[in-house]
Amino acid sequence: MSDIIRTEGLEKHYHLGAETVRACDGVDLLISQGEFVAIMGPSGSGKSTLMNMIGCLDTPTGGQYWLNGTLVSEFSEDELARVRNREIGFVFQTFNLLPRATALHNVELPLIYAGISSKERRRRASEKLELVGLGDRMGHKPPEMSGGQRQRVAIARALVNEPALLLADEPTGNLDSVTSEDVMRQFEELNEQGQTIVLVTHEHDIAGHAQRQVHLKDGLLEKDFLNPVEPTG
Amino acid sequence: MLFFEIVMVAMAAVRANMLRSVLTTLGIVIGIAAVITMVALGEGAQQRVEEQINRMGTSVLTVRPGQQMWGGVSRGDAELSVDDAIALRDESDGLLQVSPEQQSRLQVAYKRWNSNTQIMGVWPEYFEIYDHGLQYGRFFNQGEVQGRRRVAVLGFNMAETLGETPPELLVGETIQIRGIMFEVIGIMEEKGDAAWVRPDDQVFIPQSTAQYRVMGGRDRLNSIYAATDTPDQLDVAFAEIDRIMRREHRIKVGEEVDFNIRNSADLLETFNETTQTFAFLLAGIAAISLLVGGIGIMNIMLVSVTERTREIGVRKALGATRKAIMTQFLVEALFLCLLGGMIGVAAGYGASEMMTRVAAWETRVAPEAVVAAIGFSAAVGLFFGLWPARRAALLDPIDALRYE
Numbered sequence: 001m002s003d004i005i006r007t008e009g010l011e012k013h014y015h016l017g018a019e020t021v022r023a024c025d026g027v028d029l030l031i032s033q034g035e036f037v038a039i040m041g042p043s044g045s046g047k048s049t050l051m052n053m054i055g056c057l058d059t060p061t062g063g064q065y066w067l068n069g070t071l072v073s074e075f076s077e078d079e080l081a082r083v084r085n086r087e088i089g090f091v092f093q094t095f096n097l098l099p100r101a102t103a104l105h106n107v108e109l110p111l112i113y114a115g116i117s118s119k120e121r122r123r124r125a126s127e128k129l130e131l132v133g134l135g136d137r138m139g140h141k142p143p144e145m146s147g148g149q150r151q152r153v154a155i156a157r158a159l160v161n162e163p164a165l166l167l168a169d170e171p172t173g174n175l176d177s178v179t180s181e182d183v184m185r186q187f188e189e190l191n192e193q194g195q196t197i198v199l200v201t202h203e204h205d206i207a208g209h210a211q212r213q214v215h216l217k218d219g220l221l222e223k224d225f226l227n228p229v230e231p232t233g
Numbered sequence: 234m235l236f237f238e239i240v241m242v243a244m245a246a247v248r249a250n251m252l253r254s255v256l257t258t259l260g261i262v263i264g265i266a267a268v269i270t271m272v273a274l275g276e277g278a279q280q281r282v283e284e285q286i287n288r289m290g291t292s293v294l295t296v297r298p299g300q301q302m303w304g305g306v307s308r309g310d311a312e313l314s315v316d317d318a319i320a321l322r323d324e325s326d327g328l329l330q331v332s333p334e335q336q337s338r339l340q341v342a343y344k345r346w347n348s349n350t351q352i353m354g355v356w357p358e359y360f361e362i363y364d365h366g367l368q369y370g371r372f373f374n375q376g377e378v379q380g381r382r383r384v385a386v387l388g389f390n391m392a393e394t395l396g397e398t399p400p401e402l403l404v405g406e407t408i409q410i411r412g413i414m415f416e417v418i419g420i421m422e423e424k425g426d427a428a429w430v431r432p433d434d435q436v437f438i439p440q441s442t443a444q445y446r447v448m449g450g451r452d453r454l455n456s457i458y459a460a461t462d463t464p465d466q467l468d469v470a471f472a473e474i475d476r477i478m479r480r481e482h483r484i485k486v487g488e489e490v491d492f493n494i495r496n497s498a499d500l501l502e503t504f505n506e507t508t509q510t511f512a513f514l515l516a517g518i519a520a521i522s523l524l525v526g527g528i529g530i531m532n533i534m535l536v537s538v539t540e541r542t543r544e545i546g547v548r549k550a551l552g553a554t555r556k557a558i559m560t561q562f563l564v565e566a567l568f569l570c571l572l573g574g575m576i577g578v579a580a581g582y583g584a585s586e587m588m589t590r591v592a593a594w595e596t597r598v599a600p601e602a603v604v605a606a607i608g609f610s611a612a613v614g615l616f617f618g619l620w621p622a623r624r625a626a627l628l629d630p631i632d633a634l635r636y637e
Contacts (some may be wrong), residue, residue, distance in 0.1 A: 057550060057630045078554045085552020096547045096634065100249060112238045113552040157551070 004068055004165050004196045005031040011062030012049050023049040025219035036191040038199045038207035041216035051200045055167045056080045068164040085113050089158025093170035095150045097142040104138040107157045128156035148179035166197045172206055184209040243564040257533040258573030260526020264519050265574050265606045269581025271515035272602040277595035292464045296457040297493045311491030313454040317481050327470045329462050332359035333454045335443050342409040343395040351435045354443025362460040370404040370419030378439040385415040389423040389433040527617035534566050534621035545625055546633025559626035566618025574610025578603050
């Protein structure tokens with residue numbers, strides 16, 4: 001199986017006055033195609049920083065990062081924008097949908113920046129909305145939807161470019177427990193179909209849905225283990 | 234493809250805040266309206282000047298009294314006399330016609346009607362110099378000038394002013410000018426306005442009659458008019474008038490003259506300085522409101538960028554490049570300005586129409602001016618939209634996503 005994520009000595013140091021904050025202090029991480037990994041850690045552990053770098057939203061100050069075989073740690077901002085567009089699908093805690101646009105338009109957004117024609121965009125976007133069970137809600141705008149529906153629109157948006165990596169940052173943080181379960185089951189289904197997923201969370205039962213857990217502490221890897229296999233259902 | 238999508242997004246953003254957008258563009262609206270009105274006035278004035286020059290006669294020179302100087306000190310206004318006019322008439326080779334003009338605003342009465350009217354004491358040549366035509370009756374002749382006869386030729390509007398319809402009934406009637414009886418011998422054709430001259434509202438009488446019977450015997454002319462055959466003889470005629478007038482007024486070579494010689498084009502230019510001043514004023518208003526309007530656009534774009542920081546973050550996370558974000562906000566600013574520009578063109582057109590109707594100023598909204606105005610508002614949009622758009626494009630995606 002090929003590697004989706006490979007980091008070697010990944011570092012992010014900030015300078016706050018005379019002090020140096022070592023948010024990430026040399027992380028070696030390998031995530032293969034088809035894995036479902038939960039990154040865990042208390043606040044200040046560096047998990048957000050690591051996620052931003054994995055998501056190509058931020059550049060490391062040291063070390064190297066290969067995403068799907070490409071060394072992206074040296075890329076310029078616009079090159080990173082293209083990588084985010086093609087290789088990564090984001091799911092955020094606060095959904096981050098455009099409130100005035102319909103669900104369909106929200107899902108189409110990454111395809112617009114990929115330069116896909118409007119007909120093809122509509123076809124692919126509605127296909128993904130059907131996949132997350134929102135085929136009948138395409139014309140609705142986010143304020144007209146429940147939290148769970150909004151997050152499923154966001155998942156459809158994350159999937160629409162067929163990304164190598166689905167990156168979810170506390171995707172259930174704004175949802176009640178029942179809806180959280182729905183969303184996690186959605187992730188599990190996607191993973192069963194071969195989608196590589198990296199999930200950042202601080203909740204243990206959410207992390208329990210993944211196959212593997214990576215724990216961070218003070219900018220370093222603390223634990224990396226596989227979850228015990230549970231019968232799905 | 235992508236550009237079209239970006240334009241759609243920008244337009245949707247403008248539409249989502251319609252009231253704010255329209256208010257923001259007010260500066261641009263006023264600026265562009267001022268530009269359109271200014272150009273319309275200028276074009277109209279230009280058109281009128283050309284018409285008037287044709288109407289006034291292109292080969293007419295006017296002699297006016299100037300300042301009498303004595304050792305660099307003004308000794309009051311110099312005078313033009315009938316002798317000057319006679320000298321110009323009898324001793325020049327290049328001048329076709331010469332006529333003095335001695336005028337005054339006086340009371341004209343007919344039956345129970347009364348009017349304060351410009352009385353023009355002239356020679357018969359005056360009618361030829363200005364190419365005046367007759368509607369009824371006849372002009373007076375040289376003999377009537379010599380005889381200081383009390384005869385009058387009325388401008389086209391005078392019959393109506395004196396309450397007589399149809400106008401031809403006035404021919405042969407007696408009117409009073411400053412209480413003195415005059416026989417009406419002719420009524421002129423309609424002439425229209427020529428700059429400050431309104432021949433339709435004037436009454437023409439022989440110069441000698443004006444001097445001795447009406448205006449108290451003073452030998453003091455307002456102007457002397459002289460016409461050449463064709464406009465290209467004006468320079469020669471100018472020199473000739475200068476020579477004869479210097480001799481008449483005993484002014485040596487090198488001394489300053491106490492009279493002015495002008496041709497009609499010069500006079501019109503002076504006259505049109507008024508409209509030009511107004512046009513400059515409008516240009517000033519236009520420049521200032523476009524500047525203020527542009528700053529308003531910049532301000533609202535900065536607000537828009539701040540308001541939509543999160544949206545920018547989302548777009549960047551989903552793969553929007555700096556250029557895409559920059560284009561989106563530039564197009565939005567451009568669209569705002571174009572909206573203002575188009576409203577401004579409509580407002581300017583309306584203002585021009587109003588000036589024509591209310592103030593009777595001639596205007597012409599030139600299509601080139603409309604195109605230029607729209608183009609200029611687009612330029613304002615690009616210029617003042619650049620900085621906010623750059624700010625949006627350079628936002629850090631992580632900070633933008635975190636923005637509350």
